[in-house]
Amino acid sequence: MLTIFGSIAYDTIRTPAKIVKNALGGAATYAAISASFFVKPGLIGVIGQDFPKNYQNILNRFVDTRGVVHAKGKTFRYDGSYDSTLSMRTTNKTELNVLKDFKPVVPEEYRKSEFVYLANNDPAQNTRILKEFDRVKFSMCDTIEFWISSKRNDVIKMMGSVDSVVINDEEAKLLTKNHNLIKAAKKIMGWGTKYVIIKKGEHGSLLFYEDMIFPSPAFSMEDIVDPTGAGDSFAGGMIGYLSNKNNTKISTIREAAVYGNVMGSFAVEKYGVYGITGLKRSDIKKRFDRYKKMVRF
């Protein structure tokens, strides 16, 4: 089984073309829906009383929601604006709401999960919750600037407790204080994780393992609508594929990184989660095959 722990949110997304309010969002939402095309993931998160029925239905359709806690108060809210190139995002407002006092617990049914993805949560909380799983074969975490700036030591400790770190290029540079991504990845591996995946947006990703580097370009997209959740969809697709294959051979992890890129490319095609919720498994396989053909020489 695969368990994903992280935020479920109400997003306001502002692009030059459109403003979308109260969209279903959150790192764990994207990652779990993305992973769901490979396995049925268990989701751990919290929602408030304002979380509407139709969003609950979306979650129920894709994931095991036994780990989703309904709390008193309002759902976590995020409001962000993209620049004209859709490559820079500014945070307008973050309201933690029910996320603030959330004490995540791993449901009994999830404890035997062999694959665990810890999205952009408090690093100390991530480290602690990972210990509640009994049979972890492959754990992965992401982090964001907020935690790097406020709890750097906890981030480093967390990265030493997981098998794999998936992280944005800018955040990898910020965290390691090194602008060379290879040096940055080596530094992160030095903290104890075996694999590092650096996400570079339109430039694809770099996977590091021992002395190996596997660069995979992004699936080239002419029309990007909304980059929100692309990185989370990448991570979800990657660990979803691994969980489906139920192995952690390096050749499988390389394929998984390509599936990550593929899922990220779907995520940006529509606003919110709708780039991935409308997919069929055959769409994903088709794009993976096109990708394979695209990079061949």
Added chain:
Amino acid sequence: MLTIFGSIAYDTIRTPAKIVKNALGGAATYAAISASFFVKPGLIGVIGQDFPKNYQNILNRFVDTRGVVHAKGKTFRYDGSYDSTLSMRTTNKTELNVLKDFKPVVPEEYRKSEFVYLANNDPAQNTRILKEFDRVKFSMCDTIEFWISSKRNDVIKMMGSVDSVVINDEEAKLLTKNHNLIKAAKKIMGWGTKYVIIKKGEHGSLLFYEDMIFPSPAFSMEDIVDPTGAGDSFAGGMIGYLSNKNNTKISTIREAAVYGNVMGSFAVEKYGVYGITGLKRSDIKKRFDRYKKMVRF
């Protein structure tokens, strides 16, 4: 035969680690030396009376210098500084010197060249000189911000007269006024060229042809010493490989783009041209094979 037309220079390179004065440089110098590992290219350019014997010896060792004109005055000089990440360069000084009144002529011996590379020269001059060749099978040009800003229409006309355009990502955006590289490439193809290669530095390159996109990641480098000439070495390696294969099948052009990335990766390993002058053909083949293994999944 392959002919390369462009600047031969005295460079001053300033990196945070070191300042190198009076280094052998110039777009055509890098491109021609890089191409020389595949074919012996003819070089068209101009040098001044201050151009030292040892630099002439380097050129003679790698290229056919019958097209190099010795003019009265000083050699073209360029002085640039890199920032701490080695990814941004600021021009401190450009002295055109003998380049200013240079009227390039294609030597009789070069006229039958089937492969022609026009480096970052005056676009009108590039368009004109291309007509002096009788049997061009594959022509390629590059351009720089200076010409885009000062002679945009001539740049566009030039791009309509060659088979292939190789250009940096930032310059492609500036030229086409579009931040999406696919849209930018399509716009350039709309001006008449068949192939567009966008160089993205550490992120590799994108090759465009009709509806095809071939992204190839850069050969991952942990230690970059001096990025000067990497793009020119890319272009030289690419057209050198094509010229050696003497065909312009799309599969060959894809391989050529990978050789471009490989040559660019060597160029940044040492100051000035010394990243490529010390190479053996076997080093290049070896890195190409490593590259192939690196990207496989």
